[in-house]
Amino acid sequence: MKKQLVKTKCTVKLRKSEYHDEWYLILESYPVFKSETGKPQRIIETLNRIITSPIWDKTRTARTSPDGSKTFKPKRDANGIIQCKSELDQEACIYADGVRKLRQREYDNLDLYTEKEAEIAEQNQRQQLDFIEYFLKVSKVRHCNSSQSIIVNWTRVGELLIIFYKNHPLLFSQINLRLVEEFRRFLLTAPCGGNKKGTISQNTAATYFSIFKAGLKQAFIDGYLSIDISAKVKGIQERESRREHLTIEELNKLVDTPCDRPILKQAALFSALTGMRHCDIQKLTWKEIQLNGEQIRINFTQKKTKGVEYMPISQQAFQLCGTPRESGQLVFEDLPNPSWISAPLKRWIKAAGITRNITFHCFRHTYATLQLAGGTDIYTVSKMLGHTDVKTTQVYAKVVDEKKQKAASAIKLNINTDSPEI
Numbered sequence: 001m002k003k004q005l006v007k008t009k010c011t012v013k014l015r016k017s018e019y020h021d022e023w024y025l026i027l028e029s030y031p032v033f034k035s036e037t038g039k040p041q042r043i044i045e046t047l048n049r050i051i052t053s054p055i056w057d058k059t060r061t062a063r064t065s066p067d068g069s070k071t072f073k074p075k076r077d078a079n080g081i082i083q084c085k086s087e088l089d090q091e092a093c094i095y096a097d098g099v100r101k102l103r104q105r106e107y108d109n110l111d112l113y114t115e116k117e118a119e120i121a122e123q124n125q126r127q128q129l130d131f132i133e134y135f136l137k138v139s140k141v142r143h144c145n146s147s148q149s150i151i152v153n154w155t156r157v158g159e160l161l162i163i164f165y166k167n168h169p170l171l172f173s174q175i176n177l178r179l180v181e182e183f184r185r186f187l188l189t190a191p192c193g194g195n196k197k198g199t200i201s202q203n204t205a206a207t208y209f210s211i212f213k214a215g216l217k218q219a220f221i222d223g224y225l226s227i228d229i230s231a232k233v234k235g236i237q238e239r240e241s242r243r244e245h246l247t248i249e250e251l252n253k254l255v256d257t258p259c260d261r262p263i264l265k266q267a268a269l270f271s272a273l274t275g276m277r278h279c280d281i282q283k284l285t286w287k288e289i290q291l292n293g294e295q296i297r298i299n300f301t302q303k304k305t306k307g308v309e310y311m312p313i314s315q316q317a318f319q320l321c322g323t324p325r326e327s328g329q330l331v332f333e334d335l336p337n338p339s340w341i342s343a344p345l346k347r348w349i350k351a352a353g354i355t356r357n358i359t360f361h362c363f364r365h366t367y368a369t370l371q372l373a374g375g376t377d378i379y380t381v382s383k384m385l386g387h388t389d390v391k392t393t394q395v396y397a398k399v400v401d402e403k404k405q406k407a408a409s410a411i412k413l414n415i416n417t418d419s420p421e422i
Contacts, residue, residue: 051089127173275367287327
């Protein structure tokens with residue numbers, strides 16, 4: 001079967017200036033087929049050259065105006081080069097024809113490529129694109145509906161890539177194991193964003209490097225990288241961080257302590273009783289709360305993981321929701337965003353006599369820790385928290401083990417270990 005050739009033709013043409021008696025040299029290519037549309041297109045390429053003395057071929061009419069006046073096509077020599085009176089203009093036309101030859105050769109060769117050769121040519125073109133620009137586009141498309149924290153993290157990694165490569169394009173052809181390792185080391189001493197001073201923590205660096213690896217993985221999937229470099233590089237080891245949580249006594253103190261933002265108090269205590277994140281509590285509607293006799297259950301989709309959760313809640317947690325309203329209404333209306341929640345939360349915590357640094361997310365930690373300490377098995381707690389991996393939940397189990405160890409050493413008797421008799 002014969003291969004159908006596109007037969008694209010490139011021609012140097014003139015375009016008259018609207019304001020001066022001069023002509024722009026342009027290159028017209030037709031037909032050109034783009035893979036996105038599949039339809040023939042006419043490609044116009046400006047050559048940044050202007051002439052003022054073209055010679056017109058009076059035997060070849062370009063167009064006739066309604067008043068009968070005619071314009072003519074430019075005169076060309078045997079090689080198709082536009083002829084001019086000025087030597088300088090003639091040099092511009094010879095340059096334009098050189099570009100035309102180059103483009104014509106590209107289109108002709110493209111016609112003769114096999115499918116495999118065309119794929120290689122396309123891969124070579126992709127190698128010259130900017131990875132940082134690609135990464136920023138991927139972050140917008142991939143996480144357009146993600147939580148604000150995920151969007152902020154991807155954006156910050158893009159900013160750090162720009163700093164790392166000193167505002168220069170990072171071509172896909174330049175990405176190799178050595179460069180990835182250099183960026184890994186850079187992250188370990190990378191500056192904090194915003195108004196914060198100093199360098200980011202090792203755990204933040206680990207998160208950022210995982211995001212960077214996800215960008216490399218997507219580039220491999222999309223065909224911009226010929227090998228999966230992300231699979232060949234180890235991540236940054238996270239340090240175990242202390243997860244603050246509240247005791248039952250402290251929770252009861254908070255119950256008895258007024259808060260200048262009552263809705264904040266309700267939502268925080270609701271998180272301690274359910275383990276739900278702030279972002280999920282903020283968007284919770286009444287239609288997601290289902291009553292079945294004395295059983296109360298929440299059916300919702302986690303904003304962070306997109307997982308669909310079916311969670312039973314206690315009667316106390318339901319009471320914190322207030323009086324039921326229309327199904328589409330928010331349960332915790334007017335709950336502040338995370339950026340506005342810090343100050344009133346700190347005032348409430350301080351008023352209760354709690355001196356540790358407690359954030360809203362600590363109420364979720366409290367739920368997990370108290371559930372495990374109360375004997376609930378780790379797999380159930382993991383499901384209740386919506387974790388996709390039980391290893392994430394094991395962090396809370398370590399806190400419980402530490403408390404058990406302290407409890408085991410809390411009772412001490414006056415026993416003389418040197419005496420053979422007790």
